Amino acid sequence: MIRSILPHKHTLHKLLLVTFFAGASTFSHAEEISSAQVKLIAGTCANCHGTDGKLAGAIPAIAGRPSTVLEAQLLAYKQGLQPNTTVMDRIAKGFSDAELSALADYFANINKD
Amino acid sequence: MSDQKNTFSSSRRQLLKGLGLVSIFPAISACAATGTSKASAGRVVVIGGGFGGATAAKYIKRGNPAIDVTLVEPNKTFYTCPFSNLVLAGERQLDSIGHNYDELQQVYGVKVVHALAQDIDPVAKRVSLSDGQTLQYDKLLLSPGIDMRWNAIEGYDEAAAELAPHAWKAGPQTLILRQQLEAMEDGDTFIMSVPGNPFRCPPGPYERASLVAHYLKQHKPRSKILILDGKDNFSKQGLFTAGWQAHYGDMIEWVSLSNDGRVVRVDAARKEVETEFGTRHQGAALNIIPPQKAGFIADRAGVTDQSGWVPVNPVTFESTQVKDIYVVGDATVAAPMPKSGFAANAQGKVAASAIVASFAGITPLDPVWANTCYSLINPDYGISVADVYRVQDNQIISVEGAGGLSAADASDNIRRSEAAYAVGWYNAISQDTWGTKL
Amino acid sequence: MRLVVLYTFLLSLLVMPLQVFADWQRFAALKEKIQDMTPIESGLELSLPLVADDGSAVPLKVVFKGRLAEDEQITRLWILADKNPNPDVIDFEISEHIPRIELSTRIRLGESQTVYALAQSNQGNLWLAQQEVRVTVSGCLMSGDDTTAEKVMSQPRVALPRNPITGEAAELRTMINHPMETGFREDDQGNLIPQQLVESLQVTRANQPIFSANFHTGTSANPFVAFFLDQFDDLTFTWTDQQGQQLSE
Numbered sequence: 001m002i003r004s005i006l007p008h009k010h011t012l013h014k015l016l017l018v019t020f021f022a023g024a025s026t027f028s029h030a031e032e033i034s035s036a037q038v039k040l041i042a043g044t045c046a047n048c049h050g051t052d053g054k055l056a057g058a059i060p061a062i063a064g065r066p067s068t069v070l071e072a073q074l075l076a077y078k079q080g081l082q083p084n085t086t087v088m089d090r091i092a093k094g095f096s097d098a099e100l101s102a103l104a105d106y107f108a109n110i111n112k113d
Numbered sequence: 114m115s116d117q118k119n120t121f122s123s124s125r126r127q128l129l130k131g132l133g134l135v136s137i138f139p140a141i142s143a144c145a146a147t148g149t150s151k152a153s154a155g156r157v158v159v160i161g162g163g164f165g166g167a168t169a170a171k172y173i174k175r176g177n178p179a180i181d182v183t184l185v186e187p188n189k190t191f192y193t194c195p196f197s198n199l200v201l202a203g204e205r206q207l208d209s210i211g212h213n214y215d216e217l218q219q220v221y222g223v224k225v226v227h228a229l230a231q232d233i234d235p236v237a238k239r240v241s242l243s244d245g246q247t248l249q250y251d252k253l254l255l256s257p258g259i260d261m262r263w264n265a266i267e268g269y270d271e272a273a274a275e276l277a278p279h280a281w282k283a284g285p286q287t288l289i290l291r292q293q294l295e296a297m298e299d300g301d302t303f304i305m306s307v308p309g310n311p312f313r314c315p316p317g318p319y320e321r322a323s324l325v326a327h328y329l330k331q332h333k334p335r336s337k338i339l340i341l342d343g344k345d346n347f348s349k350q351g352l353f354t355a356g357w358q359a360h361y362g363d364m365i366e367w368v369s370l371s372n373d374g375r376v377v378r379v380d381a382a383r384k385e386v387e388t389e390f391g392t393r394h395q396g397a398a399l400n401i402i403p404p405q406k407a408g409f410i411a412d413r414a415g416v417t418d419q420s421g422w423v424p425v426n427p428v429t430f431e432s433t434q435v436k437d438i439y440v441v442g443d444a445t446v447a448a449p450m451p452k453s454g455f456a457a458n459a460q461g462k463v464a465a466s467a468i469v470a471s472f473a474g475i476t477p478l479d480p481v482w483a484n485t486c487y488s489l490i491n492p493d494y495g496i497s498v499a500d501v502y503r504v505q506d507n508q509i510i511s512v513e514g515a516g517g518l519s520a521a522d523a524s525d526n527i528r529r530s531e532a533a534y535a536v537g538w539y540n541a542i543s544q545d546t547w548g549t550k551l
Numbered sequence: 552m553r554l555v556v557l558y559t560f561l562l563s564l565l566v567m568p569l570q571v572f573a574d575w576q577r578f579a580a581l582k583e584k585i586q587d588m589t590p591i592e593s594g595l596e597l598s599l600p601l602v603a604d605d606g607s608a609v610p611l612k613v614v615f616k617g618r619l620a621e622d623e624q625i626t627r628l629w630i631l632a633d634k635n636p637n638p639d640v641i642d643f644e645i646s647e648h649i650p651r652i653e654l655s656t657r658i659r660l661g662e663s664q665t666v667y668a669l670a671q672s673n674q675g676n677l678w679l680a681q682q683e684v685r686v687t688v689s690g691c692l693m694s695g696d697d698t699t700a701e702k703v704m705s706q707p708r709v710a711l712p713r714n715p716i717t718g719e720a721a722e723l724r725t726m727i728n729h730p731m732e733t734g735f736r737e738d739d740q741g742n743l744i745p746q747q748l749v750e751s752l753q754v755t756r757a758n759q760p761i762f763s764a765n766f767h768t769g770t771s772a773n774p775f776v777a778f779f780l781d782q783f784d785d786l787t788f789t790w791t792d793q794q795g796q797q798l799s800e
Contacts, residue, residue, distance in 0.1 A: 037478050043172070044483045046545040047455055048538050055544050058537030086519065086531050087499050091483050094501020094515030099481075101308040310604040329618030344773070345608060370608070371728055373708060389724055390708040420601050448602050448687040511688070 038102045041095075045103070053107045067108035074100040116171060134478035154179035155472045158240050159223075160230045160410055162186025164454035165191075165256030165442030166494040167217060168461035168546045169468075174221040176469035183224040184217065185240065191381070191547070194314065195454050196539055201291050202324035204492055210283065216548025233414040235435045247434060252468050254439040255416070255423075256457060257408025258282070259313050266306070266379055266406040277399040281313060293398035299333040301397035306376040306386060308404045309343035309420070313452045314442045316348035318402055319486040323353065326361040327491045334468060339394060340367045341386065343375040348451075349498055356490035357384070376401070377447035397442070406471055407444035411502035414438055422446045427504045429467035429477045430460055449511045452500055455484050455538075460545055479504060487535035495519075495531030574665070575679065580638040581631055581667055582789045585695055590669065590679035591617060597668040597680040604684040608771040613668045617678055625652050625678075627671040632769055636735050638663035640769030643778075648761040650720040651779040656764070657771040659733075660686050665794040707800045715783040716732035722778040725752060727790050727798065733768040740780040748793050749774055755787045 043061070045053055053062035062070060076082045077092035078100065092100065115504035154177060159170045162184055170184045192212040199205040217223040229243040233253065240248045261279060263270045269277070278293070280286040294303065303325055307318045322338050329336045346369075347353070357365045368388075378387040378467045385398040406421030416423045416432040424433045425447065432438045442457030443463050450456045463480040470477045485499040500516035502509050519531060543549055575581050594617020597795035615625055623722045624647050630640040630746040640658050652670070660666070663685045670678040706728040727749060734746025754772065762777045780786075788800040 015265075034478075038465050040463070040478050041481045043466075044481065046481070047458055048250050048485065048541045050541045051545045055541050057540055058533040059541060084530075085525070086527060086534060087485055087497055090499040090515060090517050091485070091501060092515075094483065094503075094512040095481070113529075309610070344605075346605075371726065371775075372706070373653065373726075388716075390710040418601065424601075446602050448604055448685075 033098060033102045037108075038099075038106045041099060041101055042106050045107075052110050054110070062107045063110040065108060067104045070104035070107055071101050074104060123176075124384060124528070129236065140146050154181065156181040156249060157183070157252045157254060157468060158248050158250040159254045159256065160240065161186045161213060161256035161258060161408070161442070162188070162191055162225070163256060163258055163457065164542070164546055165457035165461040166254065166259075167191070167212075167214070169254050169256065169439075169441060170223045170460045170467045171217055171221050171546070171548075172462045172465035173468055174223060175467060177472065178222065178406065180469065180472060181224075182222075183226060184214070185226050185228060185230045185242065185248070186214070186231045186542070187227060187243075188284070189213065189227055191537075192230065192287070193454065193543070194281070194283045194317070195542075197280065197283040197287045198317070198321045198324045199492070200283075200287050201294060201321065202328040203291070203295075204226075204324070207284070212543060212547040212549045214547065220236050220548065231413070233410065233438075235438060236413055238437070242499070250437075252437050252439065252471070254441065254464055254468065255408075255411055255414060256440070256442045256461065257410045257444050259405040259443050259452075260408050262404040262406055267400065267401055268381065269316050269401055269501070272542060274378060274401070276381035276519070277379060277384060277401045280400060281317075281402050281405075290398070290400055294328065296395045297329075297333055297336060299337040301333070302337045302339055302394075303329070303398045303400070304339045304341065304394055304396035305400045305402070306379070306388060307340060307344070307402050309370070309375075311448070311452060312402065312405050314454075314486075315451055316353075316486055316488045319347055319353045320363050320490075321351070321400070323356065323361075323490045325359070326364050329364065334400065336364070338365045339396065340365065341374045341376050341388060341394065342367060342369055345369045348486070349496055351521060352496045352519060353490065356496065358495060360491055360494065373383045376486065404444075407440075411440065412443050416440055418446075419473065420446065427507060427509045428463075428480060429471075430464040439468060442545040445507055449500070450482065450484060450509055451486065453484060453486055455542065456482070458542055459484065463531055485538065487538055489532055489535060490528075491532075493532050494525075494528040495533070495535045496528070497531055497535075573604060575667060575681065578631070578633045578638070578665075581633075581669065584629065584669055585679075586615055588675075592616065592675040592679055595668055595670050595678040597666065597682050598664055599682050599684050601683075602685045603660060604687060605687075606662070608657045609660050609684065609686075610655070611658050611666070612653070613670075613680070614654075615670055615678070617670075618674065620674065623672050623674045623676070625670050626673045628652070628654065629667075630656075630658065630769070631632070631667045632658070632660055632664055635659070635661050635769050636733075637768045639767040640666070641767060642765045643686070644760075644763040644765070646758065646761045648782070649779065650661050650781040653779055655723070655775075655777040656671050659731075659769050659771050660684055661687055661728070666710065674777045687734040702730055702732055703794065704749055704790055706779045706800045707788065707790055708715050709786075709788050711783055717782050720779045720781045721783075722779050723778055723783075724775070725788060726773060727752070727799075728773050728777045729792070731766070731768070731770060731772040731774065735768070743776045746793070749790055751791050752776060753789045753791070755789070756782070757785045758787075 048059050049062050074092050077088040133438045159166045172184050173180055173182050193210045196210045200207050204508045214225045218225050230240050231243050232241040238250050273479045278289040280290040373388045373390040373392055377388040377389050385395040387393050407417050407423050411417045411423050415435050418424050423445045425445050427441055430439050430441050432440055441460035443452040459482040467477040485497055487497045489495050496519045498518050501512040570646045596614045625645055629642040632640050665681050665683050668680045698782045704727050708726045712722040713719055729749045732747040736744045738744050749766050751762045766774050790798050
């Protein structure tokens with residue numbers, strides 16, 4: 001997939017650093033994640049959190065929660081900093097930090113009703 | 114002029130189809146397509162109202178309500194395989210895992226036809242139904258699940274399944290098996306035959322053994338469970354084995370392929386099986402999970418390959434053999450994604466997005482999927498295996514460093530949490546797929 | 552105009568297969584066996600799953616349906632895998648007492664690759680078949696269990712056909728328990744676990760060898776071989792491991 005905007009030199013350097021330190025992850029995308037792309041990625045979250053992340057139950061709802069909270073939570077899962085986690089760490093590790101940030105933003109902006 | 118063009122392209126399409134080349138020539142076959150370069154709503158027919166099909170229908174409508182979507186599903190109530198093992202254990206009633214199509218129709222505007230799709234003409238783009246109707250489509254999405262390979266095990270045909278059920282499609286089969294378990298006397302043996310890969314729901318048979326053990330431990334504690342396996346290892350094996358030892362002692366015996374576990378012959382009436390090297394076993398209740406293949410409608414559509422499963426484009430889940438037919442769920446070759454309801458739902462969304470994009474003339478996006486398979490060793494002891502998938506070099510790959518099994522040494526609290534999350538997952542995915550929740 | 556493009560493309564496709572089959576030329580182990588000969592590329596049928604969820608025990612069947620001259624018979628059959636650390640998978644020595652060349656076994660594939668079957672007759676003719684196999688590990692298949700087995704042979708099994716009729720070809724199955732340690736695996740300390748293999752299965756009738764299977768690192772653990780006979784009395788099956796230990800049935 002060709003992303004339309006060529007990264008600015010600064011971003012390119014950051015991108016190179018990110019990809020160098022990304023270790024096992026091999027995502028070749030620019031830091032920009034389109035809203036359509038986030039929406040597609042977010043679809044998989046519905047399987048446990050309900051459509052649009054609205055379903056509350058044993059598994060918490062995520063729609064409408066503050067973006068900063070969601071992002072911090074996701075990054076904590078990814079870095080293995082969340083104790084007593086059962087599955088979210090294993091899942092969060094499959095996404096880049098940029099994707100997790102975009103997902104946090106996406107769910108934060110969903111109307112909770 | 115347009116008539117001539119259509120006939121010509123029709124016969125050429127036949128030639129191309131014969132060579133398996135239809136999908137390579139979008140330009141040439143565009144004559145027969147109804148899409149135009151400007152964004153336009155179209156007609157989609159979805160066959161199969163399970164985790165894959167119902168989700169795809171809903172998400173196509175969410176993506177563009179102007180697209181006409183008709184869902185074909187013979188059952189008015191869909192019973193899920195997930196959690197059907199709890200029905201076998203007597204922990205739930207069958208009704209509690211049944212889902213209807215009200216929300217899809219009333220909220221999302223999906224037209225639902227309760228009939229069986231019997232044939233597909235991919236050239237004329239027509240589906241023939243068991244009630245005599247035909248449906249025209251611009252794009253077809255198949256989520257037909259599996260069909261059993263009858264007689265792959267000698268003596269195991271459709272009639273035999275009434276006596277030795279597979280219960281690998283939930284509903285009446287589940288009840289037949291439940292009745293057999295209820296009729297067992299204390300001390301009797303429950304025999305399960307499990308096939309080699311690939312088959313629907315890799316950890317399923319072992320969860321079944323676990324939950325039946327849970328039932329037997331309470332009501333018929335001297336009974337035994339014998340698993341005859343066509344494999345030498347299975348999903349979450351370490352976790353299951355540890356859980357079995359902790360909760361069921363030596364009630365469950367697992368015989369691997371290399372210990373003569375593969376069943377080659379069944380006498381369903383006598384509830385007796387024979388394995389590869391001539392050993393015979395007879396039980397009071399017999400569950401045969403036979404080798405499988407894609408649901409038959411996939412064959413009719415021309416999308417199956419020599420393996421009996423459906424190869425697909427990993428980005429869009431469009432068939433690699435027939436253009437404008439998308440296939441999701443257990444029927445597909447999507448390894449390393451497993452054949453699971455979770456995966457079918459996730460693939461349904463990706464295919465839906467690809468269909469919406471295609472009608473709008475937009476390039477499809479790169480998918481990412483997660484999958485979490487929960488298994489219950491008993492209602493308070495849950496284990497899981499998770500994974501994240503992406504597309505790389507036109508293949509689906511499992512993301513390294515992500516996913517994995519529940520910890521081997523997890524506390525009782527974690528096991529209990531996972532069991533609770535399994536219920537939460539079931540509610541969420543049911544709501545996401547059909548709009549129904551418990 | 553489109554017609555021209557179409558037919559040119561179709562023509563090029565006809566040429567392609569020759570290109571694809573020439574790939575074996577680059578597979579040294581296979582080239583060594585074929586040398587300058589031209590193997591016949593029809594008649595030998597190899598079947599394996601297109602996608603194997605687990606590379607440790609991939610079912611394989613090879614059938615010979617080609618044309619043989621008078622007094623010609625297949626005497627050797629090799630299975631090779633072009634990307635395994637050791638390309639030798641399994642090979643067979645076949646006498647005239649084998650009524651039908653239909654062999655089944657289970658093999659190990661370390662990664663996605665092409666598997667080749669090469670058959671040779673007593674007149675020196677060669678037949679070649681191949682199939683690409685994609686090997687993945689399905690996420691749900693993670694067993695999370697690594698049991699280290701005893702490295703000795705045990706439980707030799709032979710299943711004769713249920714109602715064998717002399718003169719009618721029927722299938723027999725054989726299996727023996729053994730982990731088939733390849734010598735490529737490392738233990739927790741990073742040391743290579745030494746190789747320990749069952750080397751062969753020899754089948755004799757009245758002490759005359761009639762069929763042998765030679766196992767290699769590419770043969771799955773608990774070597775399984777099924778083949779056809781039409782006379783079922785006075786048979787002895789002998790498995791030999793690398794230490795020279797033998798078990799008979």
